[in-house]
Amino acid sequence: MTGALALATGSLTPASPVVAQVTAVEASLLAFVVLTALATALARDVLAAVIVFGAYSLGMAALYTFYRAPDVALTEAAISAGVTTVLLLLTLAKTTRIDHDSVFESVNLPAASAAGFLFAGLLLTMGDIPAIGSPDAPVWSNPDVTQWYLTETYAQTHVENTVMAVLAAFRGFDTFGEAIVVFAGGIAALIVLHREVFA
Amino acid sequence: MSVVDAALVAGYTVGDFLLLAAAGFTVLAIGMLYRAVKGPTMQDRVLAVNVLGTNTVVILAILSAALSEPTFLDIALVYALLNFLMAIAISKFTVERGGVL
Amino acid sequence: MSDAVDDTDMTDTVTDPGTDDSFDDAAADRDGSESELPPHRAAPRSGRLDSENRQGTPYTESQVIMPTVKVIAPFAFTFGLFITFHGGGSPGGGFQGGAIMAAVVFMIAFAFGIESTRDWLANTVVVALAVGGALAFAGIGLVPVALGGAFLQYDLLPIPILDPVKYGMEGVEIVGIAPIVSGVLMGLFFLLARGFNSEGDGFGNGSLDEDGSIDEDGSIDETGTLEGDAADAGGDR
Structure with missing residues (x-):
């Protein structure tokens, strides 16, 4: 229990590695955002992608709120929930729908590997970035x-x-x-x- | 010292437990995400995104309390008001595709 | 989408595609039933949003959506105004408030039909919001220039009694950014709802008259409001 709480509140020793400094709220919100982003990119049906993108913005707004950026969170809430979904749906209404059997797109391996290499390269810079909230x-x-x-x-x-x-x-x-x-x-x-x- | 800073158990304050509760709600949101992605019908997705929106309102309200920032409740209010718009937009689109309006 | 048709049975509207006859019958039935209503509900005043003069054919939506929007829309609009006007003391500002106010218009359009929304929110209003906001922002910025200062140098603004810096900033947010954002978002909404103008040679030559006549005589034949016509106008979609 105390271990989980320490993880939840980030009250481990300051010298603990970066992973331990991520609190439970951050970890779960980041997982939610990453999962929704992946699902948006991979969804076969465009309408499903739009809906999951709405869920993505929900997670982003909560994440901005947790990082004490209420103005950005308010913009995310107003624009994504109020405007983006509606405009995307209106655009979608002008198209024809193709029925798909599969839920997800098939992944293009060369493109995925290129994106993976880019991601790995960006990860290399993580060590030089100061921790979130570091004074x-x-x-x-x-x-x-x-x-x-x-x-x-x-x-x-x-x-x-x-x-x-x-x-x-x-x-x-x-x-x-x-x-x-x-x-x-x-x-x-x-x-x-x-x-x-x-x- | 506000209620949020009051110590409860082993030095952990009320705010810490509120943060833990927010994390729990986020885990529930991840569970609901399965229904939003998998479907299988659009009605499932509409309901799932509606539940996710309500869940997010709760998370935002808890975060506002845990961080002792009452003005953050504005964000929860905006989401509560506009989540309804998202729900009716998607559900009308689902019922009569092409005739959203 | 065939599995969704059953859901429409609980609504008043007939959404079955291509059955214009049944739609007319249903409309006639509704008219008949409305005449049996108590006198205070029988004939909506001509100025009301749901009256036939404003609406053309009676537009009915789910009994859940219309009353809920009636309840929520004033609060959401007030909250948008609050976000806009209170940007100096709490999170928010003109951009967020303008977006919320535009979202209220979207909400009303979803509940009461986009044609009636076009009627009471004319193109002039939308354009005036966007252009007026841009002009007001530029004007507030240029007044200090005229008085010998720099662009947007608020402390030179000729505001009596009140603090010119604070109220100059609030003025930029309230009469500048918020109208621009809300006007442009409403305009994008109306534009996307109508779609690409595939007739004529573009830029309105030859096709604007046809589109304009739709608005003038109040007919909703080609505007895609009816399901059957929406299916017929497949070339646009």
């Missing part, structure tokens, strides 16, 4: 960027949400560009579908 990680301990934002945001912008302050104030011009990109996406959809009006 020594450059992205956190950087006094000029992260710590500056965290300490100066309220004094300079008078809002409590640092993410929004970075988006709207410190990086406001970038956000303006992003908003214009969304706007241009709507126009591009009009052009691609040969329409002049949305409705």
